[in-house]
Each structure stands twice: as structure tokens, then as C-alpha cells.
Amino acid sequence: MLGEKKHIDHFLVPLHEILPKEEAEKVMVFYKSPLTAFPKINDSDPIVKQIGAQVGDMIKITRKDATCENVYYRVVYEK
Amino acid sequence: MTKPKKDTLVQTGEAVGIIAAQSIGEPGTQMTMRTFHYAGVAEQVPTGLPRLIEIVDARKTAKKPLMDIYLKHEYANNEEKARAFAESIEGLTLASVAYLEEDFATKKITITIDEEVAKEEGLQISEIVKIIKKLIANATQEKNVVTLKPRTSNLRSLRRLSNKLKALHVKGVPNISRAMILRGPKGFFVRTGGSNLAEVLKREEIDGPALYTNDIKEVEKTLGIEAARNAIVHEINQVLSLQGLDVDVRHLMLLADAMCASGSIKSIGRHGLSGEKAGILARAAFEETLKHLINASVRGEEDKLIGVTENIIIGQTIPVGTGLVRLVMKRTADKKKEAKEEKEE
Numbered sequence: 001m002l003g004e005k006k007h008i009d010h011f012l013v014p015l016h017e018i019l020p021k022e023e024a025e026k027v028m029v030f031y032k033s034p035l036t037a038f039p040k041i042n043d044s045d046p047i048v049k050q051i052g053a054q055v056g057d058m059i060k061i062t063r064k065d066a067t068c069e070n071v072y073y074r075v076v077y078e079k
Numbered sequence: 080m081t082k083p084k085k086d087t088l089v090q091t092g093e094a095v096g097i098i099a100a101q102s103i104g105e106p107g108t109q110m111t112m113r114t115f116h117y118a119g120v121a122e123q124v125p126t127g128l129p130r131l132i133e134i135v136d137a138r139k140t141a142k143k144p145l146m147d148i149y150l151k152h153e154y155a156n157n158e159e160k161a162r163a164f165a166e167s168i169e170g171l172t173l174a175s176v177a178y179l180e181e182d183f184a185t186k187k188i189t190i191t192i193d194e195e196v197a198k199e200e201g202l203q204i205s206e207i208v209k210i211i212k213k214l215i216a217n218a219t220q221e222k223n224v225v226t227l228k229p230r231t232s233n234l235r236s237l238r239r240l241s242n243k244l245k246a247l248h249v250k251g252v253p254n255i256s257r258a259m260i261l262r263g264p265k266g267f268f269v270r271t272g273g274s275n276l277a278e279v280l281k282r283e284e285i286d287g288p289a290l291y292t293n294d295i296k297e298v299e300k301t302l303g304i305e306a307a308r309n310a311i312v313h314e315i316n317q318v319l320s321l322q323g324l325d326v327d328v329r330h331l332m333l334l335a336d337a338m339c340a341s342g343s344i345k346s347i348g349r350h351g352l353s354g355e356k357a358g359i360l361a362r363a364a365f366e367e368t369l370k371h372l373i374n375a376s377v378r379g380e381e382d383k384l385i386g387v388t389e390n391i392i393i394g395q396t397i398p399v400g401t402g403l404v405r406l407v408m409k410r411t412a413d414k415k416k417e418a419k420e421e422k423e424e
Contacts, residue, residue: 008302040342045303047303061305
């Protein structure tokens with residue numbers, strides 16, 4: 001379920017969520033970019049392991065920045 | 080709420096990277112070389128320009144790592160409990176409770192445990208011996224003296240083993256050299272010299288979500304790349320605000336995003352971001368011009384002239400601002416127009 005924190009609670013760690021495939025498609029269409037153009041995250045990343053994301057998954061990150069809440073996307077890569 | 084946010088977004092094609100670089104660089108020139116230090120910890124933590132360079136270079140080991148451990152309510156308001164916790168995490172190596180001697184003739188190491196120091200630290204000699212035996216099984220104990228022999232008997236391995244033994248961790252949390260309690264607005268908290276996030280996070284006494292360390296590499300390892308990105312923003316912001324410099328966080332966020340985009344922290348500079356640019360000319364224009372040009376010509380590489388630097392070199396419009404716009408024509412509309420014109424004729 002989106003909006004649920006499944007990983008470690010720490011002030012530096014923003015909310016990470018695995019995006020379902022359809023949602024990921026929408027994001028790719030919105031940014032007019034292929035999956036390879038997105039910022040990466042290693043599959044060895046501790047948070048990726050905690051939420052159980054697989055290589056090729058898109059992860060939605062809801063950041064609470066000093067300016068405002070921002071959404072960022074990363075794609076899981078093999079290290 | 081969405082409209083005012085959209086209005087503040089930067090225009091497409093704006094050269095945000097250069098603006099960020101100048102916005103951080105210009106106040107950087109005014110930074111005093113004098114380094115302030117944090118009150119409380121005896122060790123000096125680098126601040127100012129040296130610290131900024133350390134962050135941006137993504138050094139593997141920070142010069143002086145430190146942690147602020149905030150405690151749960153019952154510990155934060157009780158000095159005794161807080162002190163007991165601080166003592167329990169303070170790491171101790173074998174070298175500080177024992178005296179090591181290498182005998183080069185018999186190729187043996189004798190460890191003389193100082194009983195008084197061990198007692199002061201609340202350690203039993205048997206405990207220490209147990210830890211030593213875990214490393215080297217054939218250690219023999221005689222009261223407070225332990226003798227052991229390395230498996231391979233050359234002088235090099237003897238010295239190596241003795242160094243390993245000296246750094247052997249006998250008590251508390253590894254890598255934490257000192258811990259002291261300080262009073263903050265929310266009661267007592269512990270400030271440590273040295274940092275070990277993973278181990279301290281396991282402890283029950285602490286307020287986990289608020290645990291702070293200034294070691295960015297360690298944040299990356301235990302809390303992930305996104306946390307490391309936040310830590311970079313936080314650390315640079317702290318360095319700048321400590322000097323009374325006012326830089327917009329958005330510049331720092333961009334910098335941190337650029338450093339973390341590949342999934343691990345990349346430094347800025349020759350061995351990091353600038354050294355991995357796609358364009359040959361862009362790399363050659365930065366540093367080590369000949370090396371890049373020679374390597375590229377040997378391998379027969381190609382430069383697609385996509386970046387800004389490449390286009391400045393050859394004197395074309397740079398892809399920034401209005402220069403980013405390319406002309407696209409729809410062929411079908413084109414043909415219709417032609418047909419129409421033919422008809423009119």
C-alpha cells in the first residue's frame with residue numbers, strides 16, 4: 001500500500017515506496033524519459049532491502065525538504 | 080496550493096548548475112580559514128572551508144566523525160542513567176587495558192593485562208582472555224599474562240598480529256573513542272567521538288529517529304542513498320550557516336542530488352562527476368586535457384556535441400535557455416501545405 005512506512009524510522013530517511021508497474025509507466029510518460037534516464041539506487045541499499053524492491057523497480061521517494069514536500073523517483077540497479 | 084508552487088518553479092533551460100556553483104562558490108571565498116569547534120567534545124571537528132571540501136570530495140573517512148545520541152525520555156531526564164549509557168558505549172581497545180610485547184627471537188606475543196585499569200573499566204580478566212581467544216585460539220593464559228604465537232612464523236605476520244591485537248575491541252561499541260553527556264533543550268544527550276550508526280541504532284535506550292552523525296559515508300551505508308543526500312544538504316547548510324553565510328538550500332539540494340544520482344555518493348571533481356562526463360571535449364576542458372584527448376583519439380571515440388562546454392569550444396549556440404529549443408516540423412502538415420500551394424497555382 002502506498003503511503004505506508006515499511007522501513008527504518010529516522011529523520012534523514014524519507015518515505016520510500018515501490019511503484020506498481022502501471023504507475024511507473026505513467027511517470028515515464030510524464031517525464032518523457034525511458035527507465036534508464038532516471039536517477040539510480042543500488043539494490044544493496046539498506047532501504048531497498050527493507051522494502052523488498054527488485055532490480056528494475058521504480059521507487060517513489062517523498063522528500064520533506066526545507067522548501068516543500070518533493071517527489072523524487074529512482075530506479076533500482078544491480079550494483 | 081499547487082499554483083503558487085508551480086509559479087515558483089524554475090524555467091525550463093535555466094542553467095541551474097552554474098547558478099548553484101556560483102551561489103555556493105562566492106560565499107565560499109569569504110569563508111574564514113579560522114575553524115571554530117564544537118563546545119563539549121575535546122576533539123576538534125573541522126568546520127569552514129576544510130569541512131566543505133571534505134563533504135564535496137566525498138572522502139571515505141571523515142576527519143573527525145562524531146555522533147549525537149538522543150535518549151529516550153526516562154534516560155534523558157536522569158543524569159545517572161544517561162551517564163551509565165554513555166559509559167557502556169564507549170569503546171575500549173586491548174591496547175588501553177593491556178601491555179603488548181613482541182618477542183622476535185621466539186616469535187611470541189605476550190599480553191600483560193593491567194588489572195587495575197581493567198577493574199576500573201568493569202572488565203573481568205577472563206572476559207578479555209575470551210575475546211583474545213576468539214581471535215587466536217592457541218593463546219595460553221597464566222594469571223593476567225597471555226602468550227600466543229601467530230600461525231605463520233615470520234616477523235611480518237608477528238607485527239601484523241600485534242597491531243591487530245592492539246586494535247582489538249574489548250568493550251563497548253567499536254569505533255567510538257569517547258562518549259560524554261551534555262545537556263540539551265530536551266534533557267541529556269550523549270556526544271561521541273567516532274561514529275558507528277549501525278551498532279548504536281540497535282540499542283534500546285536511544286531515540287532512534289533522532290540519532291545524528293556527521294559521517295556521510297556511514298549514513299549511506301546504514302540508512303541508504305536518500306538519507307545520505309539529506310545528510311549532505313544538512314552538513315553543508317550547517318557549515319555555511321555557522322559562518323553566517325546565507326545560501327539558498329535549493330542550491331545545496333541540487334548539489335546533493337547531482338552527487339547521489341548514480342546510486343552512490345560521487346565526489347565533485349576529477350575523480351567524480353566532472354571526470355565522468357560523457358563528452359570528450361567537456362572532460363578535456365576541465366582537467367588533464369592531453370590525457371583525455373590522447374585516450375579518445377587512440378580509441379577513436381566520438382563526441383556528439385550535446386553539452387554546453389563542447390558547443391562553446393566549437394562556437395555553436397549552447398543548449399541553455401532559448402538555445403535548448405530545437406525546431407521540429409510535422410511532415411504531414413508540410414505535405415498538405417505543398418499540395419495546397421500547388422492547387423492555388
